[in-house]
Amino acid sequence: EYFPAEEPPETAWLWGKDLGIERYFSRFYQLPASLKTIVYKLYRVVNWQPLVRIRAGKFGARIGIRCVSTPFTPEFKCYAGSQWHTLSYRCIQYIHQFVQRNPAFVEHYRNTLVPDESFIQSILLNQSMLKIVNDNKRYISWTPPYPAIMGVQDFESMITSGKHFARKFDDKVDAKVLDMLDKHLGQDGDSREESTYSHSDFSKVYSKFRPPSPPILGGN
Structure with missing residues (x-):
């Protein structure tokens, strides 16, 4: 199911009321590993308010700061949903053309959380040329x-x-x-x-195509 990230429906039960706003209307920065203990202590204290968020998990801790501006408007909404898609050739062409013409949009998502649950969704749900089936099958x-x-x-x-x-x-x-x-x-x-791929094989592919890591706050 795909839906406006700011207004998740009741059927999107994995999404809290403000999860979409937190993920896609904030810029997240990797925190140094040395701050891990302090981050966990501040987690509940900081997250009560809407402008700054701390997220800590198996990939480390990050701090999110609400964006002053985003690529989203009342006419171009932020959408979210499943990251599993079946895309036609025309659809892929459209995504490619959009990315080439809108570098600021791409840059915005570099520092969001879980961009694969909103990036393509926002591109496709904001156009009317292609038919979108709201079912990932x-x-x-x-x-x-x-x-x-x-x-x-x-x-x-x-x-x-x-x-x-x-x-x-x-x-x-x-x-x-x-x-x-x-x-x-x-x-x-x-x-x-039987698959003959090893973990190192997947690591090589991932390292070749992965996007740049978010900047470390306080780093050089």
């Missing part, structure tokens, strides 16, 4: 706040859902459901090629 069973691992018990729901894809799967948790899907699709489960 992914079957997901949520065990808040995370997607559940699909199992045999989910098979019937998946194949009758009308969705094109499903997530998440883990053959160490339930490999049988993958064999059932292979059979349903007319593929022998034994013919599935």
Whole structure:
């Protein structure tokens, strides 16, 4: 589901009332690791007010400061939603052209939180030339706040859902459901090629294409 980030509907239950404003109307800066202890102590004290936010997690601590200006207007709203998409060639062309013509828009998202849940959504939902289907066609069973691992018990729901894809799967948790899907699709489960990619392979690809890291506050 895609929706205005400032006004998430009740169905977007993973989104708090002000989460979209916090993520996409603030600029976040990485805090030095040496401040980790202090950050955790200040977390609740700072976050009661709307202009400054502290976020701490497995990727480190960041401080967010409300933007003086943003690329968003009443006519060009900030949208948010699932980061899973199925995009046509025309759609990809439009995104590419928009990015080339609007460098300030791209720059704004460099220092936001979770930009993949708003960047493309805001580009596409603000245009009228392309038809947007408000359904990412992914079957997901949520065990808040995370997607559940699909199992045999989910098979019937998946194949009758009308969705094109499903997530998440883990053959160490339930490999049988993958064999059932292979059979349903007319593929022998034994013919599935085992992935030969290592963690280092993915790291090399990520390091090549990842965007610049946010600046460290107080750094040189």
